Amino acid sequence: MDHGPAAVAVGPITAQxxxxxxxxxxxxxxxxxxxxxxxxxxxxxxxxxxxxPGGEDLPVVNISREDAGxxxxxxxxxxxxxxxxxxxxxxxxxxxxxxxxxxEYKRCNVYGTELHTSNSHPxxxxxxxxxxxxxxxxxxxxxxxxxxxxDHYFLTLRGGAYYTxxxxxxxxxxxxxxxYHLKVHMLGDAMNRFETVGxxxxxxxxxxx
Numbered sequence: 001m002d003h004g005p006a007a008v009a010v011g012p013i014t015a016q017x018x019x020x021x022x023x024x025x026x027x028x029x030x031x032x033x034x035x036x037x038x039x040x041x042x043x044x045x046x047x048x049x050x051x052x053p054g055g056e057d058l059p060v061v062n063i064s065r066e067d068a069g070x071x072x073x074x075x076x077x078x079x080x081x082x083x084x085x086x087x088x089x090x091x092x093x094x095x096x097x098x099x100x101x102x103x104e105y106k107r108c109n110v111y112g113t114e115l116h117t118s119n120s121h122p123x124x125x126x127x128x129x130x131x132x133x134x135x136x137x138x139x140x141x142x143x144x145x146x147x148x149x150x151d152h153y154f155l156t157l158r159g160g161a162y163y164t165x166x167x168x169x170x171x172x173x174x175x176x177x178x179x180y181h182l183k184v185h186m187l188g189d190a191m192n193r194f195e196t197v198g199x200x201x202x203x204x205x206x207x208x209x
Contacts, residue, residue, distance in 0.1 A: 010083055010084055010087045011204065011205075012204070012205040012206075013080075013084060013202045013203060013204055013205060014202065014203050014205060015080065015084075015088050015128070015130060015200060015201070015202045015203075016077075016130075016200040016201050016202070017129060017130055017131060018059075018118035018119055018130075018131050018132070018200065019059040019060075019118045019131075019132060019136070019137060019139060019198045019199065019200045020059065020060050020068075020071065020118075020198060020199055020200060020201065021056065021057050021058060021059060021060060021117075021118050022046075022051035022055050022056050022057075022058055022059075022060045023051065023056040023057065024060070025043075025060040025063070025071060026050070026051055028071045028074060028075075031074070032070075032071075032074045034067075034070055034071070034074070036064070036066070036067055036189060037189070038188065038189045038190050040189075040190035040193075041062060041190050041191075041193040042062065042063065042064075042067065042189075042193060043060075043062050043063065044062050044193075045061065045062055045195065057117040057118060057119065058115045058116075058117055058118065059115060059118050059132075059136060059137045059198035060198055060199075061115075061137060061193075061194065061195050061196065061197060061198050062193045062194070062195060063193055063197075063198075063199075064189040064190075064192050064193050065079070065140045065155055065192065065199075066189055067189070067193075068140050068198075068199040069140075069142070071199075071201070072199075072201040075201070076203065077201035077202060077203045078142060078201065078202060078203070078204075079140055079141060079142040079199060079201065079202070080141055080142065080200070080201075080202045081141060081142050081143055082141045082143050082156055082158065082181060084202060085133075085139065085141050085158045085159075086158070086178055086179055088126060088128055088130055088133065088202075089126050089130070089133040089134070089158070089159070089178040090126070090178040090179070091126060091127035091128065092127075093127070095126075095127070095178065096177045096178060096179075097134055097175075097177060097178060098124055098125060098126035098127075098130070098133045098134050098178065099123070099124050099125070099126075103175060104124075105175070106123070107121055107123050107124030107134075108121055108124045108132065108134045108135035108136070108160075108175065109121060109132065109135040109136040109162040110134070110135040110160060110161075110162055110173070110174050110175040111162070111174060111175075112162040112163070113162075113163075114162070115136060115137065115162060116132070116136055116162070118131060118132060118136075119131055120132065120136070121135075121136075130200075132159075133158075133159050133178070134159055134160055134175060134176070134178075135159070135160050135161065135162055135175060136159075136161065136162050137159070137161050137162070137196055137197055137198040138157040138158065138159055138160065138161045138173075138182065138194075138196055138197040138198070139157065139158050139159045139197070139198060139199050139200055140155065140157060140197065140198075140199040141155075141156050141157070141158055141181075143156050144156070144186070145183055152185070153185075153186045154183040154184060154185055154186060155183070155184045155185075155186055155192060156181045156182070156183060156184075157181065157182040157184060157197060158180075158181055158182075159176070160173060160174055160175055160176040160180075161173040161174070161196040161197070162196070163195075163196050173196055
């Protein structure tokens with residue numbers, strides 16, 4: 001008899017209110033001296049190693065999951081699992097979207113032409129007060145999926161993004177529900193840096209947060 005999906009426990013964690021911004025990532029580089037092993041496409045929207053003026057509060061993009069993980073680890077944090085990300089977006093009531101169960105385009109940045117700041121759309125926050133968990137940028141999770149072929153491994157992304165291409169796009173975009181995940185073929189750091197993918201970090205707590 002099918003009893004439905006098994007329950008998954010999410011331990012006590014704290015999460016960043018906003019997706020990591022260009023200025024936050026620049027601070028990480030200054031403090032840590034981090035350099036990726038393969039720098040192709042790394043922060044390619046920056047100029048001469050610095051964020052373009054006016055873009056400081058936009059989510060950082062053009063980083064790989066390894067780049068994101070290194071930033072998180074430097075500050076004693078990590079990327080969320082898929083289950084953690086979904087709980088942070090949907091809350092204990094299992095909402096379809098961070099703000100509720102109905103599509104409301106004014107509450108998020110989807111089908112647009114440009115990124116919005118990480119603190120934009122305050123009327124679309126999740127029940128935990130997290131911003132832009134639907135739209136603006138996809139967000140990396142810590143998990144890797146495997147489809148049975150030894151060479152086919154996939155990153156999993158959550159949250160949707162602002163940009164919708166008129167033709168095929170490696171990371172499809174638009175409004176997606178909290179329980180939707182996007183599989184992206186792992187092709188190496190250089191090919192797994194996207195202009196529509198960012199991240200936020202979480203941290204384990206010893207007790208209820």
